[in-house]
Amino acid sequence: MDHNKIQVGVIGCGSIGREHIERLTNVVPETEVVAVYDYVSEPAETAAQQYGATVYESGEALIRSDEVDAVLIASTDDTHAAYVMEALKQNKYVFCEKPLALSAEECEKMIEIEASQGHRLVQMGFNRRYDSGYVEMKEAIQNNEIGEPLMIHSAHRNISQSPGFKTDYAITRVAIHEIDISRWLLDEEYDEVQVLKVKQSKQTSGDWLNPQLVTFKTLSGQRVDVEVQTDGAYAYDIRCQVVGENGTLDLPDPASVVKRNNQSVSNELATTWAGRFGKSYDDEFLCWAKGILNDQLMGASTWDGYAACVTSDALIKSRDSGKPEKVTMIEQPDIYK
Template sequence: MTIRVGVIGAGVMGRDHALRLTRRTAGAQVVAVADTDAERAAAVAAEVGAQVFASAAELIDAVDAVVVASWGATHEEYVLAAIAAGRPVFCEKPLAPTREACDRILDAEVAAGRRLVTVGFMRRDDPQYLAMKEVVVGGAIGAPLLMHAAHRNASVPDWFTSEMIVTDTAVHDIDVARWMFDEEIVAVTVLSGRVSRKAQPGFRDPQLLILEMASGILVDVEASVNAGFGYDIRGEVVGEDGTVELSESAGAVVKRAGAAHTRIPGEWIERFTTAFDAEFRAWIDVIASSADSGDHLTVGPTAWDGYAATACCEAGLAALRSGTRERVELRPKPELYCTAPLTEGTPR
C-alpha cells in the first residue's frame, strides 16, 4: 500500500521532507504540494513528480496524509482542516505558536476520538538521544537528578529575535526534557547576561534556561545562536550513580599528530538527517498498518506534546521578560493522550 502524501509549505523543511518521503521512505509518495509562494510549490512539485494545489483544502481532500511545513502561525488552520477530513497530519514544530491555538487542536482531536496529529520533534528519533534515554530508563546511572544541555547554532538570519531563541531553538530541548524523563515541566527561568559581540544590537544571545521537572529534576539549557564554529548539540544526564552523555560525534574521530579531529555539522539538517528519516519512516509505517483499523494514526510526539511545548515556551517568554521563574500551568490531560498507540515505530 502506498500512502499518498500532500506537503503544505515548500520551504527549507517542506522541500527536505518531500525529498525524504519520495526518495528514502518506503511506502510513501508525495503527490501534492501547496505553498502561498506558487514558484516554490512548482519547484518542489517538479522535483518529486507531484501536482501543485492552489488550495490547501483541495490538497487535503486529494491525499491520504498531510505534512504541514509552512510558517508556525499558519499550522493551526491546516492541522484543523486535516483533523476535520480524518487525515493523519505530520506538523512541523511548533504545533501552533500560542496555547489557545493548541487548545483548539486538542479539542478537535479529542472530538474526533482518534489521534491524527504527529508533531515534528525529531530528536526523539535520533540514535544518540535514544541511546541516552535507554541508559536513563534502564536505571544504570540511578535516579536522574540533573540534565545539562547545549543547543548552539553557527549563526541565524537578521530577522531572528531574542524570543525565537526560546520558541525556535530551546523548544527542542524542552521537548527532549519532557520525553527523556516522561514528566512535565512545571517552571521555567530564562537568564541572559553578557551578550556575544556577534549578536545584533539588542539581541539577547546567549540565554540560559532552567527547566524544573515535576519530580524535581533540574535541566539547564544553554541556547546560543552565534557559535560560529558549527551546529553543536550537547546533552548529559546526571544520575545518583553515574552520568550519560550524547556521544561527541556520530561520525569518525581521527587522531593524528597529537590531536583528535571530528566533524561538527554545519546545521540541523545535517546533524539530524537520520532522525528526520526515522520519524517519517515510523509515521508512514503506522499509517499503513493502522489506516483501516480505526486505531490512532500517530506515532511519537502527539498534539499533547505540541501543546505542552508551546505552554513551556510561553512561560519561557514570560521569564525572559520578567527575569524571574515562571510557572507552567497545563490544562488537564485528555484521556485520548493517556493511552499508548497500538503500533510503535522506533522505541520512544
C-alpha cells in the first residue's frame, strides 16, 4: 500500500454495512472507506456522501478497483460467496459477514484457492470471539481452571425478527454464532448434530418454528445444547455455561448498574445485538486492520466459515429427518492450522 491508510471498499450499505462504515471511519485509525456499492442505489449514495466515498456500479468493479486495498462484504447472504471468490482472485483481503456461503461446495472452492496462494486473505464476521466474556471463558479453559470441558449449555433469545424470517434462518443467521463460538471455546470439530422440536411459543409473529433446541456432539464426545428463541423473548439475551470436570464458567451479563427501587432489584438487558455486542465489533475490526498491516490475519478464517456452513446444513437436514446427522468435512489445509 502506497498510502497512509488501508483503503476499504464496502459492499452492502444496509444497517450492518452502515454500522461497519462508521466503525472503519471513526473507531479504526488504520482504515478509510473509499468505495461503496449496494444493489439499491440510495443507501450507497447516502453513505458515499456522508463519508466521502465513491459509489461503484457493481461489487465486482469495486473489488477490482486499484483504489481499494481491502473489501468488506455486508450484502445479502446469497451474494457473499461470489464476492469472496472475486476478492481471492484479485489477491485482496476481505472481511465477510456470516455466512461465508450458502453451500459447503462454494466454501471448499475458496479454501482451495486460498490454500494454493499459501496465505490467508479472508476473515469471517464471528464477532463473539472478541467479546470480553467469551475471551475470558476461553482463557479459563486454556488455563485448565475447570479441568476438561464436558458440555456447554447455551441460549440465544431474540425479541423480534424482520419480515420474511424463515425457520432455516434460526440456524443460518441466529444459531450460527453458537455453532462458531462453541467450536472456538472447545477447540474441537463436530461429529454429529441434531435439532429437537419443542413446544412452540404463541409469541411467534410468523409461521416459522420457534423455539428450536439445537445439539452438537464433538469428536471427543462433548455435548453442546442451544436453545434458539428467535421471536417473542423478554429481551435480547445470550447465555452460555461451560461445564468442566472441576468447575463451571458462566458468561457474564455485560456490565450494568443494579437498581433498587419499588421494592425490587433490577438491571437492564439489551434489546438488540448492537446493544450487547457493539464493543466486540470494534475490537474485531481493529484486529482485522492489524492483521492486514502485518500480513497475518488472526480472526475467524475461511475454514471457520466452512465449518459453520457444513454444520448448518447438517442441522437443517436433521430437522427434516428427525434424527442426528453427521458433520462431514474435508481435510484441513495447513494454512488454517
